Amino acid sequence: MVMHLMQLPREVLLGEDLKGEVPRVAQRLGLGENVLLLYGPKTRKIAGEGVEKRLNESFEVESLIIRAPTMDEVERTIDVAKAGETNWLIAVGGGSIIDVAKLASYRLGVPFISFPTTASHDGIASANASIRDLGAKTSIKALPPVAVIADVNVIKTAPYRYLAAGVGDMISNLTAVKDWQLAHRLKGEYYSEYAASLSLMSAKMVMKNADIIRLGNEESVRKVVKGLISSGVAMSIAGSSRPASGAEHLFSHALDMIAPKPALHGEQCGVGTILMAYLHGLKWNHIRETLKKVGAPTNAYELGIEPEYIIEALRVAHTIRPGRYTILGKEGITREAAEKAARITGVI
């Protein structure tokens, strides 16, 4: 018998001033007495201290400042959690902090709550952790958060650039699903129509709501957060990152490795989506217009990356994750084809 396991967050809260809700959520879910709180040097001040204060009223709280999404930090977290007999973790921060908590909690076998301070990528609700190990960033399978608490007031204080990056990460779903269908047809890979539909819906919703998102107000944050959570849920339904990660993500990972100064994950994925949409024969212009409208980068110059690295990333993207079949094929594309795609789409 083939069994398909779907693990999803049990509670998703989206609203204003939710720091005080954290203890209530933990109590409802019966998470236990000892909590380890992770935040970054900045997110500590933005929301971490507030959450800590509320938690201190009813829990035994230990806290840890996380500096980078590295394996070392994951191990340090595990050590502290073991010493403190931690029952659950909570991450107050952007991608890095959430990723460290996600992997550490998975290895420890305890639940974690995601309290995002930015809406820049769909990792806030997904099961995959992006961790740097031995210099390279890899996506490691873990478990989704038991709860996501998205405080609109907190997320709104992050620079607008992060919200626009979140749009880029969601628009990726358009080409990711195309790649997934290709792998299904050519390689017989498992495909879930439900997961694909949900993933496409979040991408289409942000495209439809681009005018609201560009305002950068509370409603904009709500639109982006909802989409990112749906994206995370789509991945949980699929049991893999397939619905939200295709060749455009491989391109972004390649840039992370070769560009001297990479841009934000969602920014690179957005530009990658323009390129992959062109290769797929999709309406790449429409994607570019949406990104432009929300103020996300659409070319090398806006990413702050030299054109040479864009071409190189396109050329090597297929080697990043050989098991993930995409429009780039097994052999990748030639330098000439890469340059042509980048020129036609105005990326370089």
Ligand SMILES: [Zn+2]
């Ligand atoms: Zn992503």
